[in-house]
Amino acid sequence: MTEQWDVAIVGAGCAGAAAAKKSAELGLKTIFFEKSKIPGQKNACGSNITLWAVTYAPYVLDGPIERVTRGHRCWYVNPDGSYAMFENYANKDMMFGIHRVKFDAWHAELAVKAGATLKTATTVMDAARDNRKVTGLVLDDGSKIEAKVVIDAGGAHSIVSRKLGILKKRPDQKNVLYATAYCELGDEKLIDERFQDIADWVFSPMSTNYCLNWMFPMKTGFHLGVGGGYMTPDLDIKEQVRAFFDLDIVKRKTDGGKITYWGLRTDPETLVDQPYADGIMVTGHAGGFVQPFIGEGMGFAFLTGVKAAETAAEAIKAGDTSEKFLAKYMQKVNSDPLYPMSVAVGLTMKQTFLGRSKEEIGKKIHPMSSWGASPLPFLIQDALKDKDFSKLVVANNLFMQDMPAIMDGVWARIKQLRSEAP
Amino acid sequence: MEFLKMTREPGDTGEFIRVDEDKCTACGRCEKICGASVWVEDADAGIFRPKNLSNCAECGACWDVCEPDAVIMEEPKGGTGVIFPDA
Numbered sequence: 111m112t113e114q115w116d117v118a119i120v121g122a123g124c125a126g127a128a129a130a131k132k133s134a135e136l137g138l139k140t141i142f143f144e145k146s147k148i149p150g151q152k153n154a155c156g157s158n159i160t161l162w163a164v165t166y167a168p169y170v171l172d173g174p175i176e177r178v179t180r181g182h183r184c185w186y187v188n189p190d191g192s193y194a195m196f197e198n199y200a201n202k203d204m205m206f207g208i209h210r211v212k213f214d215a216w217h218a219e220l221a222v223k224a225g226a227t228l229k230t231a232t233t234v235m236d237a238a239r240d241n242r243k244v245t246g247l248v249l250d251d252g253s254k255i256e257a258k259v260v261i262d263a264g265g266a267h268s269i270v271s272r273k274l275g276i277l278k279k280r281p282d283q284k285n286v287l288y289a290t291a292y293c294e295l296g297d298e299k300l301i302d303e304r305f306q307d308i309a310d311w312v313f314s315p316m317s318t319n320y321c322l323n324w325m326f327p328m329k330t331g332f333h334l335g336v337g338g339g340y341m342t343p344d345l346d347i348k349e350q351v352r353a354f355f356d357l358d359i360v361k362r363k364t365d366g367g368k369i370t371y372w373g374l375r376t377d378p379e380t381l382v383d384q385p386y387a388d389g390i391m392v393t394g395h396a397g398g399f400v401q402p403f404i405g406e407g408m409g410f411a412f413l414t415g416v417k418a419a420e421t422a423a424e425a426i427k428a429g430d431t432s433e434k435f436l437a438k439y440m441q442k443v444n445s446d447p448l449y450p451m452s453v454a455v456g457l458t459m460k461q462t463f464l465g466r467s468k469e470e471i472g473k474k475i476h477p478m479s480s481w482g483a484s485p486l487p488f489l490i491q492d493a494l495k496d497k498d499f500s501k502l503v504v505a506n507n508l509f510m511q512d513m514p515a516i517m518d519g520v521w522a523r524i525k526q527l528r529s530e531a532p
Numbered sequence: 533m534e535f536l537k538m539t540r541e542p543g544d545t546g547e548f549i550r551v552d553e554d555k556c557t558a559c560g561r562c563e564k565i566c567g568a569s570v571w572v573e574d575a576d577a578g579i580f581r582p583k584n585l586s587n588c589a590e591c592g593a594c595w596d597v598c599e600p601d602a603v604i605m606e607e608p609k610g611g612t613g614v615i616f617p618d619a
Contacts, residue, residue: 145607145608145611145613146541146611146613146615147541147611151541151615151616151617152590152613152614152615152616153616154591154616210616211615211616211617230610230611231610231611232611233607233608233610234607235606235607250607250609250610266591267590267591267592267595267605269606269607279595279596279597280596281597281599282597285593285596287565287567287591287593289536289567290616292616337567341565341596341597343561343564345564345565346564347565347567348535348536348567348569351536351567352535370617371538371539371616371617372536372537372538372567372589373589374536374568374589374593375589375591376592376593
């Protein structure tokens with residue numbers, strides 16, 4: 111006899127665990143599947159939870175945080191070895207550094223404590239279907255799970271959404287490939303010396319294809335984004351990684367350390383056409399809820415996982431899990447105050463940079479906002495050239511606002527959400 | 533540690549990436565995009581093969597860039613596959 115579930119979820123990463131936790135809290139009979147033995151074992155993540163991400167899952171502040179950063183350091187490095195660096199220190203908690211293998215396991219355990227069932231070392235291979243309607247999942251041993259609603263949180267190339275035709279190929283400028291690594295220094299004091307509580311963002315045309323590299327401190331080591339960018343035919347990721355480790359500013363940090371693991375991941379630029387269908391909603395990376403240029407992925411995974419679970423509860427209560435009803439999922443996501451703005455930020459950055467050569471970008475040595483790469487001088491240039499002053503409005507909104515005041519507002523929201531939590 | 537060498541869980545993943553030999557045009561985009569050096573040219577057969585599947589990071593980039601849909605990408609069996617360990 112096949113067990114009946116209310117909600118079956120593919121993946122126990124950021125979206126999957128967030129969906130499972132919320133789903134169980136709402137009283138739904140919930141099961142989630144993870145192909146790794148331990149959630150978080152397969153990831154190639156920047157591994158830093160942003161302040162925005164916390165607003166989507168305020169409980170993450172109670173998780174295993176390795177180091178908190180309170181500022182950004184942005185390095186602009188040119189092929190001739192010249193560079194500019196801008197350091198912005200907010201003196202407020204901005205990003206929370208984690209090890210995904212610890213954090214995801216903790217997060218999944220919260221979902222289990224809330225009442226969800228977790229099955230690890232189990233790969234979901236397909237959605238079970240009745241004509242067009244998704245009715246459950248098919249596992250790697252051939253067995254089937256029946257569920258009223260399926261939530262796909264299976265990652266950037268989720269096999270379920272690919273087989274359903276929801277997740278299509280995205281090459282060239284539609285997708286970004288990042289290579290990641292972890293450098294262990296084995297000494298908290300060395301990290302204190304080389305990083306303090308500040309995250310490094312590196313912009314060097316030799317080691318990225320219009321995106322960025324990074325070095326984010328953890329307790330005794332640091333996460334690195336070592337190469338990558340838009341997946342156009344000219345992307346030579348192995349060469350970019352070599353070039354990155356050759357940069358003096360990187361050598362200063364890796365000196366004496368050991369790379370203990372490498373990773374590769376893709377970040378699509380756009381959502382799938384429609385991240386829901388009869389009986390299914392697609393969340394997180396699987397739905398394309400990523401902004402590669404600003405590095406936001408975990409936050410959108412939390413947001414969409416939670417909203418999918420809320421929608422599932424409403425659909426099951428209404429006895430209607432059709433595509434038409436599940437459209438409420440995207441309405442919920444889009445009504446979040448920060449999500450549309452962060453999408454706009456990412457798009458503006460992409461549009462401003464992609465039309466220019468790497469050499470032109472490299473020549474612009476200029477102070478940067480705490481967002482990292484800023485198209486600010488280009489926005490100004492374009493505004494003057496086209497006499498389009500709406501671009502200056504964008505520039506003002508994105509980069510010249512009072513960051514500490516904005517952060518105060520976000521923190522107030524986080525505190526309120528945590529006080530309201532079940 | 534070797535350059536871009538992945539860490540794996542022991543166990544048989546199954547052949548989770550394969551090439552459709554009839555569809556492959558040997559354009560080489562898979563080989564170029566792959567940071568893990570999985571894809572290798574088989575000049576005699578006029579195609580590329582995922583010869584070093586054991587180093588695959590499961591990122592899916594090869595599937596994205598293969599225009600003729602020659603990259604067949606599935607999933608490793610549960611409990612096998614690449615891991616990104618804590619240390």
